[in-house]
Amino acid sequence: MALIRWFKKMSRPRLRELDPDEIFLDSRNLPSFNTQQFEGQLEKPINKTVFYLFTIGVAVVAGVLLGKVALLQVVNGQALAARSESNSLRHQIIFPERGILYDRHGEELAWNDPDRLYITTPGFGHILGFIGYPTAEELTTTDFDHKELIGREGAEKLFNNQLAGAKGIKIEEINVGGGVVSDHFLTMPESGQSLVLSVDADIQAELYQQIKNLSEERGFAAGAGIIMDVTTGEIIALTSYPDFDPNVMATGTNREAINEYLTDPRSPFLNRAVSGLYTPGSIIKPFMAAAALAERVISPDKTIVSTGQLVVPNPYNPEEPSIFKDWKAHGAVDMRRALAVSSNVYFYQIGGGFGGQAGLGINKINEYVRLFGFGAPTGINLTKENKGVIPSPEWKEENFPGQPWRLGDTYHTVIGQYGFLVSPIQVVRAVAGISTGALVKPTLLKADGTATTVAEPLPLANSDLAVVREGMRLAVTEGTAQGLSLPAVRVAAKTGTAELGTLKEDVNSWVIGFWPYEAPRYAFVVVMEKGSRSNLIGGVAVMRRVLDWLAIYKPEYFSI
Template identity: 50%
Template structure:
């Protein structure tokens, strides 16, 4: 039977259409329905079948139209990319120079790569200032999934966009077998700009070497130093010991990187801006400035130091809390107190004295004003230096004590804060900056590393010069003179006599900050400025975690540096 044939009707009935042949019965196949009466397919079934075929054709046509018309442009682009490969044309990263034009970072051809290798000056002490980069990278098929250098620390990170430039694009046409047919430069690479730093690489290395030698000889775990122009904020040297090898971080083996990261001396830490240290007595010039501005004491008024100060015990009735001086200094004025670093003098002007005894009752600054003036001088704030990772430190106050110790603030806490102990923490750069304001008579400079930006078609004496920034402090200029005189007296006959050297007149303040619960570990500090009569540079040096019985500290580093500068860079001492 075939579809579409009409069934014939007969008036006679054929017996074969009704009865099975008896001879055929044994072979009757029930699965094939042999001997079955045939029936026609209903018209409805045929209509449904034809409808299904039509629906399939319509859906196929719609899908084909979507692929060829609606998404044709997209597929055309894919097809184009299959024969046009886009390859980056790497921009040259900008070079770095010190203030004298000495190359600090540059590019050299890298065998087997389209981009150059980043090369750094081997002079010591530069790692934390310059930083390092990571390189462009390919996948297993040789395609670049990272097409640019990335600055990861120091100037390389802070000025990554300026140094990096913009890559160009090269179009490579290939045939079906992957062979190159033609090339077309779609866009040109724009090289990065070059930077001139405020750093003098010679002084940087000399300071680093002296910090390193003292740390190894005496047993300090680390150290940092800053030398800064007091007017412009230009950083002549910014050193952190120990430093790291930029090459290890950029393309070292996993084992080398792990070894560096596991070093207990934390060489990745830039101690000059990210290290926070108990300052000890280097805060005393700043307290003296605040007391003068608040008219709590005159420069010539004297306070008696018998070697300690006693106040009523907060818990034990009839008992006293005793706060020690490092020796009995007798009657001292402000200049003398700065020179000999009298604790009792600064206990009183910082916290006051609630009762008589050896001295009369006195009103001190109090922790609120101490914190306010310290903030004014830039402590517990970022300095604004053009480097990443700067810490702000801590000036302890009642809210801090409540948060850390869940206890109330007491007069003894103010006394300890007044001499730079307790929870007080500062960075070396903060200290050098605050001293700069004392040296220049009240201007707080914004420290900076980069002074000039220039392109390849300019010279390093042209380009864009970055202007210095500074803030004027609301403190009487006469008060700065008193503090400067006290710091100079410290060099002539006080705790900083080791800096009384013929090569340059220095004004300085030393500090020894006890750390840890047993007080057998100390940070050794020296801050100040030079030349004394016509100040040009401020400095701050800290030697980290040395033995308390050691008598050689940060002052020794500075003395060695100044004596070296007198021979190698005398222009800074004039």
């Protein structure tokens, strides 16, 4: 009762005098309030029902929260403590999806399904490469994870950073049974970038198939070929025979096939187009001709007579002169015809000199072949690119101590023999330089229009290079490369036959060139490895078949 009386007392209104600015207006009178008569506080009273409901709501929420705390601490406390002690956290690396490789027309060459798969057409192993796990050395020198699949060769290795993407990290809560209780990502994985290669898959396959066919028909051990855009450096085709299946290497499960690759004496893992080194033979002659013209050693119209050999008197024993052979007697030839018929005698004389004819000498020969990019990597950056060998007095002293450089060494060097070694990728780049007057960097990526091709102009007069181009065209119309005379396109070319070993029973067969002759767009090289000396069909036959195929199925490559 006392509590009731107190409540009534407190509820009874107290009378006191109010100031005008303390008046509480009834909500029903607000519309009639005259703001000009009073200033001060105007407050609308809170409805009692609202006040009581608000108080009850606060009390309910507080009760729920207190109940939850009690549930966690008292009811489930022991269970949660046991889970905390028995569960563990595990950091897991999440590998992203690898980027797709396309050919220049959008055909998939490498993709995920979900494993990494590759085009099954033969001829793509070296240019695509494959993926595999890091080696022990790579694990100590890089940030690769031991479960991470990385590019091992070819484009997969060259562009691994772009294709691989970025790894993610996920934290998993693991119970005592090894089950995942919960998980969340610290870092989300980012898929790799897909790339469009410069390669035309159809031309790549055809070039490989024709090299393979001729090897089997004519007994060559191996071969390689490249077709390159002369202005952008884009590789349209780059192949090496024999090849390997990148699907076999990526899965690693077909041990029998892998063992066959490893024991094959032809070394199918060797990318002959980039890592292979070959004696160039007569394909070096266009570059020697350009050097002789630049140094004004000879005019393009002056003739030199080839009787089939060059006889150099021996001052110590006149009865035993030194004889340097031509492959046949060509008669009087100027520079254009010397290139067309591949006269050794002509190039002996402009290289080393003879009688009244001055020669370049070995130092100038070295200077100019290096100017065309020989003796150095091209910048394509594929695995194990070799820089080759350019013979010189220093090279001879290193390899044959105590033996001086002789005139005969210069004669042999100027026709691409002796210790001369070049790679097909170096050759195709140099041929492109002859056709345009500039060296470009070979690339496996198709130009997207945002990057500018960097070409290094050759310090050679275009008029001199034009003479060389005319000689290479004459080789097709009247000389050693007549097999490349086609109605569909005008080709300029140079053939070469490089003798192998001391007995010289085997040879490498070369053909280099470009098309169209009037406005060069593509340079090419084909080398057929270790065939019989008696065989007269080699690199020219391969390139003829490829050009015939292009005329039918890809005539757009012949447009000017």
